Every structure is written in C-alpha cells, then in structure tokens.
Amino acid sequence: MTLALTAEKIERHRFTGLKVENSTFHNCDFSGADLTGTEFIGCQFYERESQKGCNFSRAILKDAIFKNCDISMADFRNASALGIEIRSCRAQGADFRGTSFMxxxxxxxxxxxxxxxxxxxxxxxxxxxxxxxxxxxxxxxxxxxxxxxxxxxxxxxxxxxxxxxxxxxxxxxxxxxxxxxxxxxxxxxxxxxxxxxxxxxxxxxxxxxxxxxx
The missing domain is CATH 2.160.20.80 (E3 ubiquitin-protein ligase SopA)
Structure with missing residues (x-):
C-alpha cells in the first residue's frame, strides 16, 4: 500500500502487522498505536518544510521494521520497542528517551x-x-x-x-x-x-x- 497522510491521528490497529511501502506521513500522530510486526519500507515520516517528525510516543513497536525510511525528529518516547529494526534510515534528532528495548x-x-x-x-x-x-x-x-x-x-x-x-x-x-x-x-x-x-x-x-x- 502507498499512502500520503498529513496531520492524521492513526487509529490503534490501523497498521498492525501490515507492510507499508513508499508512503509519506507528515506530522502524523501514531501515539499509542499498535505497530507490532509492521514493516515500513521507503517511507517518509519527516516534513522538511516544518522540520517536524511524527509522534510514536507510547506506541507498541515490538518487531516493527523501518527500512530506508526518514524518521528524523520522530518522538519515540516511552514506546515499547523490543525487537525493533531500524536499518538504513535517517533518524537525526529522533527522541528515544524512555523507549524500552527490554x-x-x-x-x-x-x-x-x-x-x-x-x-x-x-x-x-x-x-x-x-x-x-x-x-x-x-x-x-x-x-x-x-x-x-x-x-x-x-x-x-x-x-x-x-x-x-x-x-x-x-x-x-x-x-x-x-x-x-x-x-x-x-x-x-x-x-x-x-x-x-x-x-x-x-x-x-x-x-x-x-x-x-x-
């Protein structure tokens, strides 16, 4: 699936376990979303004009995959991220305070x-x-x-x-x-x-x- 979303609040189970490719998420709110096993490949989560990233705070990112994505300035605070994969990404300024990889x-x-x-x-x-x-x-x-x-x-x-x-x-x-x-x-x-x-x-x-x- 290829999407272009702006300033959307993502429902808890909307992307659980799905494979999402070449999509853009500008200023989207994934806080509290269940992204267990979700794959994001070639996706953009950073908006250059506003210099804002997406909000993944308190999200469940167990075994989630980000590959060739731009997650710069993303807020991952207090997310559950055991087994997360972040490969070949841009993650400048991303905030992982309180993120649990444990x-x-x-x-x-x-x-x-x-x-x-x-x-x-x-x-x-x-x-x-x-x-x-x-x-x-x-x-x-x-x-x-x-x-x-x-x-x-x-x-x-x-x-x-x-x-x-x-x-x-x-x-x-x-x-x-x-x-x-x-x-x-x-x-x-x-x-x-x-x-x-x-x-x-x-x-x-x-x-x-x-x-x-x-």
Missing part, C-alpha cells in the same frame, strides 16, 4: 533486543536508554545524546563517533572495531572488555604520547 523476565533478569544499523543517529537522544547486547553497527553518532545510556556488550563497530561524549554512557564489552572514535580518552572511559582493532589502538597510544614500533 523484555523483563523478572525484576532482576531481562534481555534487550534491537537492530539499529547503517542509520544516521546524529543529534538523536538516547539518554538513559538501555541497549545491551544489541546490533548497533555502522551508525553515525554525531552529537548524539547518550547521558546515562547503557550499550554494554553491543556491536557498535563501523560507527562514526564525533562530538560524542564517551564518558556519558556505558560502553563496556562493546565491539568498537572499524569505528572512528572521535575524542575517546582512554584515561576517562571504562573500556573493560571493549574490542578495538590495531589501528585504533595505535591512534589512541599516539594521543597519549606513546610511540608504537613495528
């Missing part, structure tokens, strides 16, 4: 599931988000807000991290290989269990004034 089994045991790959996350807000052991590779993280976020054990390889505050987030046990690490200061960031490649290590050592021979 399945709580008991109060002490839980796991996360999300696939956010090859996506522009510049200036997006992941403050206090928990994205542990998730696939988060080949993303742009320029100026992304990550205060209190937990990425422990996730694959962050191939990322571009400029104007990124490494001290603000937990990146222990992450795969950072093949990433541009920007201003990473190993003296101030807990890098326990982190994977780095030899080129990254040589750059980090150079910054510390250590020369690596051979």
């Amino acid at each position: 399945n709580m089994i008991t109060t002490r045991t839980w796991f996360c599931s999300a696939y956010i790959t090859n996506t522009n996350l510049s200036y997006a807000n992941f403050s206090k988000a928990v994205l542990e052991k998730c696939e988060l590779w080949e993303n742009r993280w320029i100026g992304t807000q990550v205060l209190g976020a937990t990425f422990s054990g996730s694959d962050l390889s191939g990322g571009e991290f400029s104007s990124f505050d490494w001290r603000a987030a937990n990146v222990t046990h992450c795969d950072l290989t093949n990433s541009e690490l920007g201003d990473l200061d190993v003296r101030r960031v807990d890098l326990q269990g982190v994977k780095l490649d030899s080129y990254q290590v040589s750059l980090i050592m150079e910054r510390l004034g250590v020369a690596i021979i051979g």
Whole structure:
C-alpha cells in the first residue's frame, strides 16, 4: 500500500502487522498505536518544510521494521520497542528517551533486543536508554545524546563517533572495531572488555604520547 497522510491521528490497529511501502506521513500522530510486526519500507515520516517528525510516543513497536525510511525528529518516547529494526534510515534528532528495548523476565533478569544499523543517529537522544547486547553497527553518532545510556556488550563497530561524549554512557564489552572514535580518552572511559582493532589502538597510544614500533 502507498499512502500520503498529513496531520492524521492513526487509529490503534490501523497498521498492525501490515507492510507499508513508499508512503509519506507528515506530522502524523501514531501515539499509542499498535505497530507490532509492521514493516515500513521507503517511507517518509519527516516534513522538511516544518522540520517536524511524527509522534510514536507510547506506541507498541515490538518487531516493527523501518527500512530506508526518514524518521528524523520522530518522538519515540516511552514506546515499547523490543525487537525493533531500524536499518538504513535517517533518524537525526529522533527522541528515544524512555523507549524500552527490554523484555523483563523478572525484576532482576531481562534481555534487550534491537537492530539499529547503517542509520544516521546524529543529534538523536538516547539518554538513559538501555541497549545491551544489541546490533548497533555502522551508525553515525554525531552529537548524539547518550547521558546515562547503557550499550554494554553491543556491536557498535563501523560507527562514526564525533562530538560524542564517551564518558556519558556505558560502553563496556562493546565491539568498537572499524569505528572512528572521535575524542575517546582512554584515561576517562571504562573500556573493560571493549574490542578495538590495531589501528585504533595505535591512534589512541599516539594521543597519549606513546610511540608504537613495528
């Protein structure tokens, strides 16, 4: 189905489980909508003239897929997004505060599931988000807000991290290989269990004034 909607309030079950391609949603309100298993492919959720995104707050995005979409400036606050896939998208300035990527089994045991790959996350807000052991590779993280976020054990390889505050987030046990690490200061960031490649290590050592021979 191909649609062009403007300023519409989306009914709760209108798109549940459907495949929606090459559609535009300008200033639409998906808040509280059930988008479980819904696929959006090649869709536009950002209106350039008004610079406004769509509202997905409190939406159910379990196993939802956004592929080759523009979800810039979208509001995902307090959405349920276990198993969400965001691939090859533009998501500049999107707000993920309070978004849950987590399945709580008991109060002490839980796991996360999300696939956010090859996506522009510049200036997006992941403050206090928990994205542990998730696939988060080949993303742009320029100026992304990550205060209190937990990425422990996730694959962050191939990322571009400029104007990124490494001290603000937990990146222990992450795969950072093949990433541009920007201003990473190993003296101030807990890098326990982190994977780095030899080129990254040589750059980090150079910054510390250590020369690596051979």
